[in-house]
Each structure stands twice: as structure tokens, then as C-alpha cells.
Amino acid sequence: MTVPLGFIGLGSMGMPMTQHLLKAGHTVIVYDLDDAAVNEAKADGAETATSPADVAGRAEIVFACVNTPQALIDIVLGENGACQGEKLRVFVDLSTTGPPTEIEVAAGLEGTGITLVDSPISGGRRGAIAGTLAVMMAGPDAACEEVKPLIETFGKNIFRIGDTPGQAQTMKVANTLMASTASAVTAEVLVMGVKAGLDPNLMIDVFNTSTARNSATLEKFPDAVLPRTFNLGSMHAIVLKDLNLYLEAARTVDAPTILGPAVVDMWEESMAANGKTADNSTIVKFLESKAGVIVGSE
Template sequence: MHVGFLGLGQMGAAIAERLQASGTRLHVYDPNEVALAPFVVRGAVDEASPRAVADAAEIVFACLPDAAVSERVAEEVAQGGAVRIYVEMSTIGSPALGRIAGRMHDRGITVLDCPVSGGPKGARAGTLTVIVAGPPPARDTVRPLLQQIGRSVFEVGDQPGQAQLMKLVNNLINAANMATAFEALVLGAKGGLDPAQMVDVINVSTGRNSATQDKVPKSVLTGSFDYGASLATMLKDVVLGLAEAEARDVPMWVHGSVEQLWRFGAQQGLGRADFTALIKVLEGWAGVEVRARPPS
């Protein structure tokens, strides 16, 4: 079976590497020739456009930066002659996903809504969480490929858009965890507590969360700020999550404040920075850094 892959950025490339390593015959497209080169060297077919990928592959994956790009690419893919299943891995929100699914349905193409969680490092390690929604026959067809990508594959429904909502629920919690952990750690550092010891205490206590257990030790205490996702991407997902809440008349008092902090970070020029760099905004206000102290 020939499989297409559109979008070889940080996340897309890592996912496509997993598929290619498993022996999948890939047809790839990305406007960045540098991103394409390693895949072509390993035997992938470099196609000239999304339409060309859809003319060559029955299953096409897309991992793209935002809803506007996703919808534009989907318009091209819908004209393809071979594609029968379109796997949208981008986090774009359920309204955009619904428009794509409707367009594909008109052309006899089934859409699987399939965002992932775990970042590029998780993708390369094969430990992603894969969230998928769509018609069961298409899920059955694509499931072996998804199992090559992720350790946990959750099938959350038959309707495209449900997986988008699940991903955004997760990312709203993730964004809030990071914001509150960063704020509290800055407070402790300002009061003279050892940052690394604070994290050790928290991680065996009730305040622990994914930020304190993973992101802070790896990318904040070390000062590397290289966890693997941009601040702008997190802000995008928070905004999409709040839009889902507004559409359903769900009040989001806490996450409204969380969105303001992430937006302020982007306005301070950190949009392209790693999302762990958000703590620098809080550190700047307090005049302190949350970093591991050198050994005495």
C-alpha cells in the first residue's frame, strides 16, 4: 500500500520517520526541500504537490501548522485520483475539521480526525498518544499505521471533530499546568528556595503535574528551553480550546486567564521560542530565575 504524507515540519517529520522505518512506502510533499531530502534518500517519493501525493497514495496523512493551511491543502487533496482515506493529524479545532470532512465526503474520501500528543521526541520514540475519530471501517484500515506511530491509540468516536475536542481538552490542561507551575516556582525561587529541590518536593506531593514531572526538569532547570514545541503553537491550541468552549456555552474562567499569559508571552517576542520559555516572562517580573544551582 502506498501512503502519502504532507507536512514535514518538526512534528510531521518525526511521525513520517516512524512510518518509513516500519517499511511503509511513502509519497511525501513539503515546500521545504531541506525537510524532504532525508526521506528521499531513504526511498520516499518526492511528489510535486499535495494533489500529486493524492494521485499516488490511497491513504494520505497531513500534519500542518494551522487551520488555514490545512484547509487549503485539503482542497488540493480532494482532487486526487487515488486517495480514499485522509488522516488529518493537525490540531485545528472541530469547525475546520468539519469543513475538511465535508469537502472530502463530496469526493468519496473518508476523513479520520487524528491529532497526537507527545511532541517530536515522543514521535521519534514511538510513544505518542494518538487520538482518532471517524468511521470504523477507515479506523480499521489505518489502525496498523497508527500503532507504528504511537504507544497509545484512543478511538474516541465515529464523528470527525471528536478527536480534535479531546486533544484540545488535554492541551488546555497542559497549558494551565505549565502556567500555574511556572508562577508558583518563581514565587519559591524569589523566597530563596532551591529550584531543583522544590521540584523534587512537588513531584512526591499533591502539586505534581506534567510540567513539574517532565518539562521543568528537562528544559527549565537546565536552562536549555528545548522541550520541542513552540509557544505560538501552545497559544494556538488554547485559543482553539476556548473557541470550542464558547461554541458549547461552557464558561472558562481559569483558562481565560491562562490564555492571557500565553498571549502576553507571544507579544514579548517568545512566539517562536520553546513553550517552556514562558517562565522567562514570570522570572523577569520577579527578578529571579528558576534554574538548578551548581554543585557546592
């Protein structure tokens, strides 16, 4: 018999992960500030709770996927936080909150009998829906092994990064900088190429059979930019939050940041033009407007 599970945060990533757990036959107790999201999860078979503490009072393992570091601190350590739940044994943070926040939460849970598993995800909403997310894990062996089969319901590639909370967050924000840089530079060179008279579809084909191949050229631009659908399912405000967490992590360990700030500047300019909730694939649009060209076919 499986133990009751909890899930806090039913946003664009949390909802599909919750649905995968439900489809696998688990009892899932959910909490979110958005009543509509809670009702959707309830319709899918989830039980509902009135607070993070209520979730943790009924579930032995609780997952969370929230948007900001402060949100994580609040739902775990705040008033009516999960740390007050009498049944909770393992708290799994699927959010991207950065190493310092994860370390702070781990310290706050010391002496409570609750183990923190630092387990951020990558792959976007598409990956969450498909159940193909990449998942990075850091925490004690026993806790990581216990939750791994649960994570496998929505994660395809699971990587054990280390034993200490914060290590998986470091890996995640490093991944974010690389992926976001790939998208930014792909947008820039495609706009330049189109302005110079090149076919963007042919450019992508060349990139993908040569040394310029990357995640943006392989999937993001062919799927969302060239057909002008702009529907990757991720948004500017989240990527910028994660990029700034990378810069914070680099400063914490006194690592050089040369390219990172320039990438942040480019995404900030794109967000100013497109809006906080704009799909990340729209990063090409503010460059198109500067160049007076369109990449793809409208």
C-alpha cells in the same frame, strides 16, 4: 503487500512520523512547501510529489500534519488539493485544527469517496521522535481500524474518541488547555518559591510526591527548565494557536470559559517577551525577569 502512503507536512512533528513509517518498510510519498524538508525525507527513502493532489493520486492513505486550520483546508479542498487525487481513500489529519475546521473538511469530502479520520496527536517533538505519541481518533470504524497499525509506528497510546470528525479535535484542544495550564502555573509557583528563598529542585521533588504533581513537574521542568536547556521542541505560536482553538470550541458549545482566557493571556505575555518560535519551557523566563530571579542553574 502494503498500500502506498502519503504524508503532507514535514515539520518538526511530520518529519519524524514520516521517518517511522519509512523505517517500518512503507512506501511514503511526501509533499511540503519546504524543499529542504522534502530533500531530507527523500534521503531517508521517501518518494516526492509536486502537490497534495499528486500525493493523493498515488497514495491510498494520506496523512497530514500542518500548523493551521487554513493550511488543512487548502491542502484538502483547495486548488490541487488532496480531494482531487484519484487513488486516495482515507485522509488522516494528525494536525490540531479545531472541531469546526474538521467538520468543514469532512463536509467538503462528502460524495468524493474519501473518508476523513480526525486524529490529532500529543507528546511534542520528543514523542514524535521516540514514537511514543498519544493519538486521538474519530471516524468510521473501518477507516480507523485500517490506519491504526500505521499510526502505531509513531504512536504508543491510541484512543478512539468517537465516530464523528471533530470529536478527537475537541479532546485534543481540551488536553492542550490542561497541559498549558500546568506549565504556566508551575512556572509561576517556582518563581515565587525561588524569590522566597526555596530550592526549585526541592520544590519539584515535593510536588512530584504530593497532590501538585503534573506533566510539567514530572518532565518538562526537570528536563528543560532546571538545567536551563529550554529544549522541549515545541513553540509558543503553536500552543497559543491550540489554546485559541479550545476557546473557540468552548464558545461553539456554549461552555463557560473562566480559567482558559487567563491562561491564554499569560502565554501571550510570554510570547511577547520570548518570541513566537521560543520553546514552550521559556514561559518561566518572563516571570523570572519580573521577579529578578533564576529558576535552576545557568
